[in-house]
Amino acid sequence: MQDRPGRVRVDDRPDAGWRIGSGFRRFSQVNDVFNRSWWDPLVSSDETARFFESYRRPLVDWKKARGFRRKDYALRNAAWHGADIFAELKEDEDRREGFLDPLSVLRDASDEQLDLGTPEEESAELKQVALTLGADLVGIAETDERWLYTERYSREANGAKPNEMDPALDRVIVIGQAMDPSLIATAPSALAGAATGLGYSQDVIVLLAISQYIRNLGYQAVPTLNDTTLAIPYAIKAGLGEYGRHGLVITPEHGSNVRFGKIHTDLPVSIDAPIRFGVEEMCGICRACSDACPSSAIPDGAPSDVLHNVSNIEGITKWSVDGEACFGYWAKINSDCSVCIRVCPYTRDTSTWEGRAWLWLSATRLRRLALWWDARSGRAKRVSSKDWWEPNAVPVTLSPRKVPGT
Ligand code: B12
Ligand code: SF4
Ligand code: SF4
Numbered sequence: 001m002q003d004r005p006g007r008v009r010v011d012d013r014p015d016a017g018w019r020i021g022s023g024f025r026r027f028s029q030v031n032d033v034f035n036r037s038w039w040d041p042l043v044s045s046d047e048t049a050r051f052f053e054s055y056r057r058p059l060v061d062w063k064k065a066r067g068f069r070r071k072d073y074a075l076r077n078a079a080w081h082g083a084d085i086f087a088e089l090k091e092d093e094d095r096r097e098g099f100l101d102p103l104s105v106l107r108d109a110s111d112e113q114l115d116l117g118t119p120e121e122e123s124a125e126l127k128q129v130a131l132t133l134g135a136d137l138v139g140i141a142e143t144d145e146r147w148l149y150t151e152r153y154s155r156e157a158n159g160a161k162p163n164e165m166d167p168a169l170d171r172v173i174v175i176g177q178a179m180d181p182s183l184i185a186t187a188p189s190a191l192a193g194a195a196t197g198l199g200y201s202q203d204v205i206v207l208l209a210i211s212q213y214i215r216n217l218g219y220q221a222v223p224t225l226n227d228t229t230l231a232i233p234y235a236i237k238a239g240l241g242e243y244g245r246h247g248l249v250i251t252p253e254h255g256s257n258v259r260f261g262k263i264h265t266d267l268p269v270s271i272d273a274p275i276r277f278g279v280e281e282m283c284g285i286c287r288a289c290s291d292a293c294p295s296s297a298i299p300d301g302a303p304s305d306v307l308h309n310v311s312n313i314e315g316i317t318k319w320s321v322d323g324e325a326c327f328g329y330w331a332k333i334n335s336d337c338s339v340c341i342r343v344c345p346y347t348r349d350t351s352t353w354e355g356r357a358w359l360w361l362s363a364t365r366l367r368r369l370a371l372w373w374d375a376r377s378g379r380a381k382r383v384s385s386k387d388w389w390e391p392n393a394v395p396v397t398l399s400p401r402k403v404p405g406t
Helices: 033-039 046-054 070-089 119-132 190-216 231-237 279-285 288-292 323-333 339-343 353-362 367-377 385-389
Strands: 019-025 137-142 151-154 159-162 171-178 221-224 258-265 314-317
Touching: 033 323, 046 323, 070 190, 119 137, 119 171, 119 190, 137 231, 171 190, 171 231, 190 221, 190 258, 231 258, 279 367, 288 339, 353 367
Parallel strands: none
Antiparallel strands: 019 314, 137 171, 151 159, 171 258, 221 258
16 A cells, blocks of 8 residues: 555455345446436426536526626536537537547557566556546556446437447556545535536546557557446445445545546556545444435435435445435536535545544544544535635645555
8 A cells, every 4th residue: 555644454345345235237327317317207307408508508697696606607617628528529429428438539559569567567557657647546446347337328319329348358447536625615506516527627638648558558448437337336446445425435535526537448457455444434423414415315324225216226235325316406506516525524635734633533433533523623614605716715625646546
């Protein structure tokens, strides 16, 4: 384990502690709540249509409230612009790259494969390259077919299309991009949505660059963002973090304030192990996210395999979010929401001694003291968007640092 804050240790439990039962069934991307808003009257409404349209044309006079004004939407949509370019580039081929289909703007692999060192040497080198090309976190997992969507969603057909992955690509490189903490601190707001857009736009460029590096060595690389495979189980397997009650991966470096991208490859690299630093135990006593969630979408009980609706994967005992409730709230406020990230005590600057001390304490039997300390500090308080727009008042609570996985 290199340079990671807190008491991080390797998790030796199968499937990193998550119970995957005999009733497990792979998930179809057609059923995620975003795609359902195109075909399922239970989810689609005038509000969801207005929500999507607002990402193309900033709302002018929707709300006078701070954080939802024209400038906020203008900034949010500008932050999305990079990801949008790639998503829309091949729409006439029924592709929505990065969201429904893999990114494909790449040169072919070189005809000649470079002779490589040991898988461990290649893994260390690849991580150095990934960090240099802009990733904030990187880890490597073995391919696991359970996390491949059974089918993709086609907007043209308004239904399913095949989702295939060459089985020779037996490694998944998972990268994490930290999101801007000063924007997230204003959630819920259109301004906070700029952190999401920026995360996606950065992810796209970094994924393409790492993939092109691998192809230049003569190996295959398929960069995927939200498309093709489930990010969370892969990020856990790749040792980037632990799973939290709010249904997100919590990393020691950035908490859950991080976005993931994946590269499926046949580059012969060694894999990382899942990590543990006390998140499961902390979520057992903390309810900050389920209490603060404006749509009551986050469970406050024990992990369960009960489904909220067709937008949950079947047969896994885990904390599961009600996607219909969550997305319903987004449609109401006309932007995505990150309240669960803002309030989570792991969303803190761990480059300071105070941040590292909190992380250390949180992984001990004194975790209740860590929670009390967090609540007392006022860290989770929503920052007014008005303050964000004041140039000297922007609170910087996380410094971006670059960390390879285990
Ligand atoms: C669709 C989607 C949503 C939808 C709908 C989910 C749904 N059920 O349809 C909604 C609107 C809820 C949503 C909201 C958000 N999302 Co989202 N979402 C996705 C997306 C594109 C697909 C996930 C999916 O197919 N879910 C359908 C089924 C599988 O859902 P589920 O059964 O409830 O399982 C969820 C978790 O339990 C977990 N999971 C799945 N399989 C397994 C297996 C095991 C063993 C475990 C432990 C967990 C696990 O992943 C699923 C995430 O929805 C992923 C990207 C990706 N390809 O994975 C991003 C993703 C999960 N979202 C992300 C984020 C950040 C958010 C938001 C904070 C919004 C924002 N500001 O970006 C909120 C947080 C809500 C919450 N607390 O979960 C990040 C998570 C990063 C992290 N740190 O973990 C991802 C990975 C996107 C990315 N590129 O980084 N999202
Ligand atoms: S994004 Fe907002 S609405 Fe959705 S689960 Fe998190 S806090 Fe709840
Ligand atoms: S807010 Fe608390 S319960 Fe929710 S994920 Fe974070 S630590 Fe776990």
